[in-house]
Amino acid sequence: MTKAEYLALAESRFDALTQLQKQTDFYQYEKEFDQIWTDLGRAVLEQTIGPVPKDNRKKHCP
Numbered sequence: 001m002t003k004a005e006y007l008a009l010a011e012s013r014f015d016a017l018t019q020l021q022k023q024t025d026f027y028q029y030e031k032e033f034d035q036i037w038t039d040l041g042r043a044v045l046e047q048t049i050g051p052v053p054k055d056n057r058k059k060h061c062p
Helices: 003-022 026-049
Strands: none
Touching: 003 026
């Protein structure tokens, strides 16, 4: 994964992060913030290790 690819993934979540400013309930803010970062983390992980194998019992390392 290149820096440009990472920045593109992060930029794709930026609008969702800025929309959090409209939340008035901290619980909802935290819940949505956590979901955004979890999705970003998953996307970064999948991008760095490559495609997920069809057989989920096998591990794949780059």
